[in-house]
Amino acid sequence: MSLQWTAVATFLYVEVFFVLLLCIPFISPKRWSQIFKSRLIQTIALYGNTWFMVAIAILVFLLIDAVREVWKYSVTEKVDLTNNPTAIEHIHMKLFRAQRNEYIAGFALLLCLLLRRIATLLSQQATLLASNEAFKKQAEGASNAAKKYMEDNELLQEKLREAGVEVPEAGKKGAGPHEENKTLKEEVKTLKGELDTTKKALQKSDSDVRAMKKQAENLTVEYDRLLEEHSKLLAASDKKSD
Secondary structure, three states, X not given: OOHHHHHHHHHHHHHHHHHHHXXXXXXXXXXXXXXXXXXXXXXXXXXXXXXXXXXXXXXXXXXXXXXXXXXXXXXXXXXXXXXXXXXXXXXXXXXXXXXXXXXXXXXXXXXXXXXXXXXXXXXXXXXXXXXXXXXXXXXXXXXXXXXXXHXXXXXXXXXXXXXXXXXXXXXXOOOOHHHHHHHHHHHHHHHHHHHHHHHHHHHHHHHHHHHHHXXXXXXXXXXXXXXXXXXXXXXXXXXXXX
């Protein structure tokens, strides 16, 4: 085997090894994606497309040359060489080598395209798996938020019912969620206004109570002073009588 076909055969064996390696079932596409995104692979991939096109061109050229050789030595049926057995053996040997080279070049070309396609599909599958996980987490977060919102809504309705506010039923015809939320917000706003009014009235009542309490204390002090003066006057009047 010549040097060029030895190189092509070695390239074919390397391709078979990598195809089998990529088909190993216990290595996940996510792991392959991490390997493909490594610094070494990214450095190789910078010129990978150019080298891939060069390899395809060389393999196509070698395949065409091997097919030409097969056609060239397929003359045993057209030429009568029964009187020259050595020539027949030589032509058969050349034909065998040409067919071998044709198969080597053809399978090398096929595996080169297949290897690139498998790597692309593994990367796409890893991307789809990552997107699927992200969408799943996003859907779970939205579901939990909606569930929490519904629980808060039910809790708010229960508090409004306890406060004596009429709350429309959730399944009432003609009242959608938007209208129901709008009604609840208006009722909450009304309750807040009433609560503020009650707080102001309570503060005013506290102020009045404090003022009355202070006035009562002043009256008590004044009463004690008058009582003391009255006692003094009574004592002075008793002395005069004696």
